[in-house]
Amino acid sequence: MLYPALKLVSVPVMHALWRPRMEGREHVPTHGPAIIASNHLSVLDSFFMPALVPRMVRFVAKKEYFTGNPVAAAWMRAMGAMEIDRENVSAAQDMLDAAVEVLKAGELFGIYPEGTRSPDGRLYRGKVGVAWLTLTTGAPVVPVAMLGTQKVLPPGTSVPRLHSIGVRFGEPMTFTGDAGSARDRRRVTDEVMVAIQRLSGQEYVPRYAASVKGAGEAGV
Template sequence: MDPERLIYPLTKHVLLGPAMRVAFRPEVTGLENIPRTGPVILAPNHLAFIDSFVVPLVVPRQVFFLGKHEYFNRPGLPGRVQAAFFRGVGAIAVDRSGGRAAVAALAASADVLERGEMFAIHPEGTRSPDGRLYRGRTGVGRLTLRTGAPVVPVALSGTERVQPRGSKLPHPVKIGIRFGEPLTFSGVERDREAVRTATDEVMRQIQKLSGQEYVDSYAPMRGA
């Protein structure tokens, strides 16, 4: 077995999982909406850095997500430990700089789904600067039309209060995680209108679950 496959359950069930459950007391609804087998795209809103960790924590399958390549190339033993941790919890290293970054990210994401795995993507592309829900970037639409994988919209709440701006340490606060019903779409990845329609429907369902005010413009990009 791949050693990173062993790190994942160890981290989730022994190291990170129990501590996060005590600290954040997640209130989870809609887990029954997640298919137990086959490719699945999880599409959460994005309020805080911790979002990518709390969603996999409560899902009964391994969840993969993209991680900045800087997380994987730190030198020395601390860097190797950090890289092993991120790979073990499902992060895939992607260089998001340069003109072909989006192509590389889409290819890496599609590869996960084509293996029948579960992949998480924040359609907003970056954290919300003010708690509102911003227009979705079309990566989620391209992924679902390219692979045929259903999209499960996810609404996170309270994660923005875990480590507010200016705070050096996380705070123990109660968070909420709501999973909506799977969405399936027809069309082809080359059809821009179909991609935009699929993306907008995913955002509409996230907004319905979260109750956030919707902003029909892209959030300003910053570190995810």
């Protein structure tokens, strides 16, 4: 499998170029399923975090990442990313179903509750998929803050810049409730977002990031 070899090569390179600061890595379970729920500042979040977490983290990524740059596509596949067509009407449920299988297998699944990258560095309202996953599977949620990754690859650029980054892990969170209850899904999601906000220090915006992007706000 390419994954161990890729990490062996990539981690020293990342430390040399971007000097990642990691805090709370001991909060990532050493075995068993867990949901890694992170803020989302840059497309590079899906490169940095899987390389720096001690265990493999499975992510879902839009199919464009697998059909563009062949080097990026190869990296995504080797790091365990799963392709999904976001134009498909069943894409959201397909992603959740795939995540359930990952968690049932005792693996780590990574998710960005905001659903898309932040358009301006602020933290936006979370979508309830993360709550459905934890309430359906019983897997704990590990909140994560990515720090400074938007400065490595600012929106509209294609060449990474040299800038220090950080990854901050919070304590695992467990929840009770009914996955079929909209109220329980919203409650759990909001609690996860509060934990991420405490780790990241970002300003919180009680709106979905996608709606801000669609409205052309924040210069996007």
